[in-house]
Amino acid sequence: MTALPREMTAIAITKPGGPDVLKPQRIAVPVPKDHEILIKVEAAGVNRPDVLQRQGGYPPPPGAPSTPGLEVAGKVVAGGASARRYKEGDAVLALVPGGGYAEYCAAAEDNALPIPEGLSMSEAGGIPETFFTVWTNVFERAGLKPNETFLVHGGSSGIGTSAIMMAHHLGARVFATAGSPEKCRACEKLGAERGIDYRAEDFVQIVKDATQGKGADVILDMVGGDYVGRNLAVAAMHGRIVNIAFLKGSKVEVDLLPIMLKRLILTGSTLRPRSVAEKAEIARALEAKVWPLLAEGKIRPQIYKTFPLAEAAEAHRLMESSAHVGKIMLVP
Incomplete structure (x- = not known):
């Protein structure tokens, strides 16, 4: 198993406010729970709920990380005792209740899906929340x-x-x-x-x-x-x-x-507060109905612009301007 660092860079909401309250900080690398996998993040999506959370209007659900970010793509680097589907090195995308704006992110294994062949990490990272x-x-x-x-x-x-x-x-x-x-x-x-x-x-x-x-x-x-x-x-x-x-x-x-x-x-409806089991049902339906369209290239996530993780504030400014067409992404 690959040795993991003890700390990582993540984006913190230092106080409710405008984009400038988003600051890189050093925090502990998450330890995956029994049913979770740990993903080395290669792309994280920026979404409107992240903006609301930054402004103080959409707190994370109980037990979720305070770090913003609801979708990621990357490689599996560790798994909890009950995680069985994915092994170290597998490329996955995942819907998460928080923690995406970081170098590593824990995700419920049932809320992760394999990345369809032919998609870049940025494209894959723009799939889950939307x-x-x-x-x-x-x-x-x-x-x-x-x-x-x-x-x-x-x-x-x-x-x-x-x-x-x-x-x-x-x-x-x-x-x-x-x-x-x-x-x-x-x-x-x-x-x-x-x-x-x-x-x-x-x-x-x-x-x-x-x-x-x-x-x-x-x-x-x-x-x-x-x-x-x-x-x-x-x-x-x-x-x-x-x-x-x-x-x-x-x-x-x-x-x-x-x-x-x-x-x-x-x-x-809202998505973020739903249980892991409810989100897992959605994941299974997507894998059956939509993943073939992705694999065949009939659907391709639209990526408008990608920012380094440290420039999360700029990504939020773009989101609030509504000048974009498609997804805004962060890359650690």
Whole structure:
């Protein structure tokens, strides 16, 4: 077994605040528990929940590391007594409840998956948080089926680009909102039938016109605010609307009558607080349904920019600017 260092560099949130509160610090290398593996991190994804945690609004669940970071890719360097699937040297990606912004990260073995052939470590590290989120919300909670119409807001984000690719290749008709004509064209290249510039166009009217008045069967929304009422307006009969974030606010005044008249489902979920067992079920579904698409090259994570681990603050500044299309990554 490879000798491991006792300490490593990790990014600490020194106090709630802006990106500059993220500082490299030396902390102990994690010791994997019975059911865990220890990963030498080669890439870690940056996500909106990391920004919320940095600002003091999204504390890690009990028992999770205070170090931010919800997804990693790298090589297995150690395993707990009950860890059986992976051996030292295996290349894996993993969904973690925290600890990703570091040189080493412990992960529940059941929440790790083998890296599909042909993907770089940066591409692999950009998969777990987004793909797990999309699968559980769009395909499990909302039950998106082939030939249904799917509308995703924030189409150029990490979640959005992943949702477009997965829905398109699993047979849905996809529409996506984004903040510029360039971002809309990027969404279309990934499989959206129409990118909708929310700054200049009305997504309700465009989706209704494109579907002969029917609307969207499934809507994935991370915006909230006035989008809540507009989602109810554009939803088809028996439509399912899933909220996973509220960038424009979670408190809204809205007419709920469309829920009754169109027999809609308005729901939502979070991923981070779920149990290892619940996340393991999502992992198994992804391995069965989506991993073949990755292995065949039909889906490829969209990496916008990679930063050294020590420049986590710059990565957060880019995330908050919303200038990116796809994933922002950190590399130790």
